[in-house]
Amino acid sequence: MSEAVGEMICEGEFEEFRDPLLKLRGVTPEFAALLKEAGYFTIESIATEVPHFLFQRIGERMGFSLDKAEALIRDARSKLDIRILSARELYEEELRRKTIPTGSKGLDEILGGGIRTQEITEVCGSYACGKTELVYTTAVLAPKALGGDVLILDTEATLSVSRIRQIAKARELDPDEAISPIHLRRVPSSSDLIATLETAHKFIKERNIRYLAIDSFVSPFRREYPGRELLCPRQQKLNYAIGLLIKFARAYDMAVLVTNQVLATPVAQYTTTRPEFLRPPIGGYVMAYGANNRIYLQETDKPNVSIATLIDSSYLPRQSRTIKITERGIEDAG
Structure with a gap:
């Protein structure tokens, strides 16, 4: 030659x-x-x-x-060798999936170990119940658990790096090292969120992103598509965005966590006591079908204490545990 x-x-x-x-x-x-x-x-x-x-x-x-x-x-x-797998091969693949600890052993238990890779975990609840705190805590713990970086998309402009550092320090980690693998982006609109997801492949691949958290996922769609007449286009766009998250989770072996708001339904309190019926998560069936596991955080009369209930899962039973918010982020209550 x-x-x-x-x-x-x-x-x-x-x-x-x-x-x-x-x-x-x-x-x-x-x-x-x-x-x-x-x-x-x-x-x-x-x-x-x-x-x-x-x-x-x-x-x-x-x-x-x-x-x-x-x-x-x-x-x-x-x-990419995408093919039909035998049940044994799929089972072995499931065993290889990793989990991110939530900071609460009880919450980890009802989730089957924590926030799992190749799945979408939804955490919903009213304000001040611990949704964002769960994002912070898992962001601090994810790099060690998964061996990769973290990407957080903030749709409400409420993200606090100072709080992330405080959680890391309280957990006896170096705050500077703890935030080093965490990447943040503010996305003010639903179109910006979708555009960010559509173009995220390169960043995910280059930075070895293994954990993606969106706080709050449905919020921009809720703001920009008010009223019943805009419900159809809102749900179509929301469904498309969820489809992108599913692709990321499976293609890059990522764990995906999305937080979600709830809807006040005053009449429901007279007919049921289940939290997801009293104040249902927004997003309707699109969100319900898109998430593998749905955690509902319900505030209690005790400060910084919430009841975490696994209200739906594709493979886990309904269970509840009590958690609290401390300097260390999310922890078991008592």
């Missing part, structure tokens, strides 16, 4: 190593740039996409079409 040919092969291999999109059949450097412009930076981002969404975002530039979108996704899936 001549030196010139050898150099060309090495250069081609280096390009593929530097840009994984070039491993896909028919993807040139120019088309790879087009994919990145649309937010597709990794093979996973292509493999988990829906063909008509991919075509919608790329358009007909450079001769792209819906058929080519379907072929590109098939090729990406083949590169």
